[in-house]
Amino acid sequence: MIVTVTLNPALDLTYPVDALVPHRTHRITEVAERAGGKGLNVARVLHALGEPVLATGLLGGPTGDVVAGLLEADGVPDSFTRIAGDTRRTVAVVDQVDATGFWEPGPVVPAAEWSRFVAHFRGLIGEASVVTLCGSLPPGIPIDAYAVLARVAASAGVPVLLDTSGPALRAGLAAGPAIAKPNAAELAALDPDWNAATLRALTSGSVVVTDGAAGLRAITPDAEFRCVPPVPVTGNPTGAGDACAAALARGLRDGTEWPGMLADAVALGAAAVASPVAGAFDPGVYRELRSGIGTC
Amino acid sequence: MIVTVTLNPALDLTYPVDALVPHRTHRITEVAERAGGKGLNVARVLHALGEPVLATGLLGGPTGDVVAGLLEADGVPDSFTRIAGDTRRTVAVVDQVDATGFWEPGPVVPAAEWSRFVAHFRGLIGEASVVTLCGSLPPGIPIDAYAVLARVAASAGVPVLLDTSGPALRAGLAAGPAIAKPNAAELAALDPDWNAATLRALTSGSVVVTDGAAGLRAITPDAEFRCVPPVPVTGNPTGAGDACAAALARGLRDGTEWPGMLADAVALGAAAVASPVAGAFDPGVYRELRSGIGTC
Numbered sequence: 001m002i003v004t005v006t007l008n009p010a011l012d013l014t015y016p017v018d019a020l021v022p023h024r025t026h027r028i029t030e031v032a033e034r035a036g037g038k039g040l041n042v043a044r045v046l047h048a049l050g051e052p053v054l055a056t057g058l059l060g061g062p063t064g065d066v067v068a069g070l071l072e073a074d075g076v077p078d079s080f081t082r083i084a085g086d087t088r089r090t091v092a093v094v095d096q097v098d099a100t101g102f103w104e105p106g107p108v109v110p111a112a113e114w115s116r117f118v119a120h121f122r123g124l125i126g127e128a129s130v131v132t133l134c135g136s137l138p139p140g141i142p143i144d145a146y147a148v149l150a151r152v153a154a155s156a157g158v159p160v161l162l163d164t165s166g167p168a169l170r171a172g173l174a175a176g177p178a179i180a181k182p183n184a185a186e187l188a189a190l191d192p193d194w195n196a197a198t199l200r201a202l203t204s205g206s207v208v209v210t211d212g213a214a215g216l217r218a219i220t221p222d223a224e225f226r227c228v229p230p231v232p233v234t235g236n237p238t239g240a241g242d243a244c245a246a247a248l249a250r251g252l253r254d255g256t257e258w259p260g261m262l263a264d265a266v267a268l269g270a271a272a273v274a275s276p277v278a279g280a281f282d283p284g285v286y287r288e289l290r291s292g293i294g295t296c
Numbered sequence: 297m298i299v300t301v302t303l304n305p306a307l308d309l310t311y312p313v314d315a316l317v318p319h320r321t322h323r324i325t326e327v328a329e330r331a332g333g334k335g336l337n338v339a340r341v342l343h344a345l346g347e348p349v350l351a352t353g354l355l356g357g358p359t360g361d362v363v364a365g366l367l368e369a370d371g372v373p374d375s376f377t378r379i380a381g382d383t384r385r386t387v388a389v390v391d392q393v394d395a396t397g398f399w400e401p402g403p404v405v406p407a408a409e410w411s412r413f414v415a416h417f418r419g420l421i422g423e424a425s426v427v428t429l430c431g432s433l434p435p436g437i438p439i440d441a442y443a444v445l446a447r448v449a450a451s452a453g454v455p456v457l458l459d460t461s462g463p464a465l466r467a468g469l470a471a472g473p474a475i476a477k478p479n480a481a482e483l484a485a486l487d488p489d490w491n492a493a494t495l496r497a498l499t500s501g502s503v504v505v506t507d508g509a510a511g512l513r514a515i516t517p518d519a520e521f522r523c524v525p526p527v528p529v530t531g532n533p534t535g536a537g538d539a540c541a542a543a544l545a546r547g548l549r550d551g552t553e554w555p556g557m558l559a560d561a562v563a564l565g566a567a568a569v570a571s572p573v574a575g576a577f578d579p580g581v582y583r584e585l586r587s588g589i590g591t592c
Binding site for chain 1: 309311313316317318319320321322323324325326327358359361362365385387389391393394395396397398399400401
């Protein structure tokens, strides 16, 4: 079972408008509500692939209840730690040009709740074949939270996939997750002059860098790989990285060799771009690309 | 007891930002949540004035639960009819220039739920001294809903204050509420060439037109009054009309003569402008203006 950790999930609201006009009132005619957060996208993609998955993390308040209800409707099994604070919302106003985002801060998580989650996670780790640690940390959670969880997983012999940014990424890399999967911008924010040598100094694990249509680059402790989509795919890139993360987590579980694993990640990421909704992918595009890429 | 009817309440979310930039992502650091909708503002103002009030209307879903919790925290007594649909949200993104609004549609209310509310309202009307009918109608509610409720109130001898716009205002006026309180723009949308004679053709009751700093104009079946704030007040005009409505509802209950009632409405409206939050007013400004205006 792949356990996906989402410490800062969200209720994602999408408001379609003709055009966003600052300082006007927009009457929204249709609201899309989705359980959001990178880890939940990973869980949904794995569930859609038919892979056994368990979503865990922190949920609280009435917005947390709504997120739990949406996950249930998606059929994704979950075991969240309930917290006193209210799970955040994100609002995406989508007009004919692009999306404008408003991201609420996560709830403040006191130390006692974080300890309770770590204990809960220790209880789940025995059933896990892989753990994914994805997304931002809500306020109050220690910046080395992912390193703490990665060490719990390591002590149980469970490989970890890490996908976050900023100081949480730097601290998490130090714990040597099997794979860290930043995108190119997140890595550049950490070190604008990064290269294989600087990455290997930051982590004992492998790093897979996603770079949109330029595909994936993997820097392992002793090798490098690249994999590029055979055809350009247009659509909604939100959630494409999460689909890549899902493919890498599955590959970790199955002990897939790097070329096959990267080919699968590229195909699933592109199939996610072809789907209008984050956390979903186009199965036809996936099958087609998967057979077209073979191994990288 | 003044009964305030809010058929389309909302969870009002306010997101402060430095500047709203279309097609960018804005990280919100602080979210203000408020029970919104004109009728709930009227209820809060009356409650703050120490007047016995009961808020009724339609609430549903998890967002409805949050609105009920916020009203409870405000200490406003309520007796809402629960519906299956989810109460709407409004998002106001406030930058240093002005607010940008995103208003979700209300939940679709089936005929059976509307009938259930009318029966509930019939049960409350015996305890009411005045009824306020404020705000928009959610989808599914008949356009003459306020006329239906006004007739229930009339049959119990309870005067009605109506504050809405568009077709709901036109249909409501036909039922002859004691006072209709549109603002100048809402009235112009109904009839750009309105005057006392055309208004008297639309309703057997009185009409109070609010016009911002220009004050109030009352057209009764047999007279006209004007009342202007003695000093300009700057601040947040959102909710000022609702404070006026609260003053008029109290005046209706007490049988206050027009000049005194309008003076109170002008003072309370201006005191609401002086408060940064809709549905609240500055008590000091209110006292000062109230003594300054006397009667109009």
